[in-house]
Amino acid sequence: MxxxxxxxxxxxxxxxxxxxxxxxxxxxxxxxxxxxxxxxxxxxxxxxxxxxxxTTWGRSSGFCVDPIEKKPLNHFHPGSSVMSFGTAGCNLACKFCQNWDISKSREMDRLMDEATPERLAEAAIESGCRSVAFTYNDPVIFAEYAMDCADACHARGVMTVAVTAGYIHAEPRRVFYSKMDAANVDLKGFTEAFYFQQTGAHLAPVLETLEYIHHETDCWLEITTLLIPGLNDSDDEIEAESRWVLEHLGPEVPLHFTAFHPDYKMTDRPPTPPATLTRARRIALDQGLKHVYTGNVHDGAGGSTYCAGCSALLIERDWYQIGDYRLTAEGGCPECGRRLAGHFAARFERGFGRRRIPVRLA
Known part of the structure; x- marks a missing residue:
């Protein structure tokens, strides 16, 4: 190789x-x-x-230091850096995959780097990262490696993040998420037809994972839906998804709507217009959700965090760069005192910003 x-x-x-x-x-x-x-x-x-x-334990398609907001996680130690890595392969068959060169790889020589769990934890500390993210492809398929890494990270005081489609059976789900401090679950759409036709999977197991994480674990949860023009971006579908999140998870679970760009087996669709994301965000807010974000577009309002009580601006973002940060040491709103849902440092220092720093560990 x-x-x-x-x-x-x-x-x-x-x-x-x-x-x-x-x-x-x-x-x-x-x-x-x-x-x-x-x-x-x-x-x-x-x-x-x-x-x-x-076949991919200890091996990676690459390691990189990212802003935590890129996962995306907006309520999990904002401004911090995260050591990100993935392996190869995926258990979904999304025609629109945005990381298809990694997740759809059938070549093991895509895996150009390697690291033991202990070396990964050490590298995260050396790089100043508060957490390690299993991302780029789905960590469910390399669960044994991800969990071993999580154990090594926790032993060194480093937190762990899963960026995943949440397509996993109940027993491994219980073990896997017990070792994760935060997760962003990619909810691909909100109809069974979309899931089956566009991902080769089913919607119900993903909804079960969302409910399990939020209600049965201490793992912080955020959700992302990539909006694809003409496939999963209708008002009715966005309303249905937003209502489900409100009724089954509550109003303060963050929901991210992100922009699609033509890739992999779906190059016939246009990129998502920014107006679509703005519309989706407004629909979700009108349904009662408190923290709705837009992504993959420049949108200061859609990227910033507001108080669920008085709507005061709490965390101002420009792409992944944090500007004004107004949370109290207790993680509350300075205007009304309401605590912001999530995990926040008692003292905010200068954020990591928009940098992306490749790291070689082998």
């Missing part, structure tokens, strides 16, 4: 043998059933020597 990094064979969890001789992966609702040598749809989980193995 051109990378010089050998494919790993780390024991995989969550599988069982079938009567017909195959083994079934029980990690996600795909329930891939494998003969010897076969890989699941995610590509990185494989049957070898009658066992399930994870």
């Amino acid at each position: 051109s990378s010089g990094v050998a494919e790993s064979r780390h024991p995989g969890r969550w599988w069982h043998r079938l009567e017909d001789g195959r083994i079934q992966c029980d990690l996600c609702p795909r329930d891939c059933r494998l003969h010897e040598g076969q890989r699941g749809l995610c590509f990185v989980r494989q049957r070898i020597d009658d066992q399930m193995v994870l």
